[in-house]
Amino acid sequence: MTQRRFGNYSQRARLGLIVPPTNTVNEAEWMRLLPEGVTLHVTRMPLHADSSSEDGRAALYADIRSHVLSLAQAAPDVIAYGCTAGSMVNPINTLTDYMQQCCGVPAVATAPALVQAVQALGLRRVALATPYHDALNAHEQHFLEDNGIAVLGMRGLGIGAGGAAEYIRIAQVPLQQVYNHVLAADVAGADAILISCTDFASLPLLSGLEQALGKPVVSSNQATLWAALRRAGISDAIPDAGRLLQIA
Template identity: 35%
Template sequence: MPTIGFVYPDHAAEDDYPLAERMLGDDTALRVEHIYGTDLHAVPELLDLGSPTRLSDGAALLAKHAPDAVVWACTSGSFVYGWDGAAEQVAGLSEAAGGLPASSTSLAFVHAAQTLGLRTVAVAASYPGDVAKLFADFLGRGGIEVVSAAAADIDTAAEVGNLPAEQVVDLAVSHDHPDADALLIPDTAMRTLALVDDLERRLGKPVLTANQVTVWEGLRIAGLARTYDGLGTLLRTGGRR
């Protein structure tokens, strides 16, 4: 059984992963283990959340699942390290996981956008403005132009996890931009997997969300080149348009 392991911070929208496993509908197992820190969307706290020690602890927890690949399922706790720091972060996670392929949600967004050939994007972020800007800067380092970046100024992941679906949809639809090839929603604390197809129909373009790209990245780095319905353009096409 192919198995992807996810290191997930605290508790918010981790139920997107068993939902994704059901939606994949094959023999792929998605296993989540938690690490704990403060869930505040602030730079010092996010640097602590994504520290080597915490991610090593997560890798150790995943070992019992014998995963084929591991992913740090946190956007802000990866892009806050910057482009080079995010690469070093996943290299450390790979080493802690015994040399397994490893990645993070921030890198997954860049890889997904590059694979789909996206040049311009709009960002509908739950974060405070200073943190949202760091995400836009990170995307820029990956060669992706951010034509619009909205920040909802929500301070904690717990608050984001409690957003009702209709509020998530409103956040997304109201912050699209006509010049954007796609809309990005970058918080793994936000439940989005059940909404992606509907959002794409409304907007008429690809929508990339944190938990969606994290699942796709895990499949990609594990060498599972498959396509799936119900999870947006990215997984329906396997990233090929």
């Protein structure tokens, strides 16, 4: 077999991923889902939860530039920014366009991927289940609604209200608590539930939640991986990971 130019294990694609420093869930969930011949290569970047202010966006862009240039040296087919809060930048393609301009590699990011996932499923009205505090939930609601997604309900866990040092607790939320939290977030009229935050574990729950709720359940990690694989030209259906990863 002729090998790809960058090694024996990446015959189909090589994905680069940028995550916040405390994130321990994103790469763990992706590693469970990657199709054969697709490899993952990860770096960590400071957390940027405020991309709405001029100073916040400037800091985000400075860090993004240095980290995509570093990852680009590994010759990925796609680079993903795996942070929901940090990628809520409007207009929706601004951040990913900047990433690609910096390094010449196609790019995806979590918040835009959530919007694209809802659109790909043919839906427009969602409920949000997050680990976040109220201010960050409101920021996400505004981002989604600015991009044509109606948010009919939100339910958070309040993590981060006492400062960024709390965010390490997100990955520690037990799966049973996540499951109950998502069920409680459902509201009448919602076409889907979005589970927000790439450090909020939910992968083993997605299929069961969809069955229990009778509607799609889309997580940050699922949506970002879906977007990255599709951008790399890979449309494999991935079983037991929610409806989104069954569509091309």
